Amino acid sequence: xxxxxxxxxxxxxxxxxxxxxxxxxxxxxxxxxxxxxxxxxxxxxxxxxxx
Numbered sequence: 001x002x003x004x005x006x007x008x009x010x011x012x013x014x015x016x017x018x019x020x021x022x023x024x025x026x027x028x029x030x031x032x033x034x035x036x037x038x039x040x041x042x043x044x045x046x047x048x049x050x051x
Contacts, residue, residue, distance in 0.1 A: 014044025
């Protein structure tokens, strides 16, 4: 996505992870910090932290 100059922002509607583990959330955050455009997202039902 960083190579596409036409993308101005990204909208995500959740389910950012498969099972909402802390490890998955950390991986998601690490990868999305590399984006050169704003990311707007909400949590999905798969994104609640595990116990």
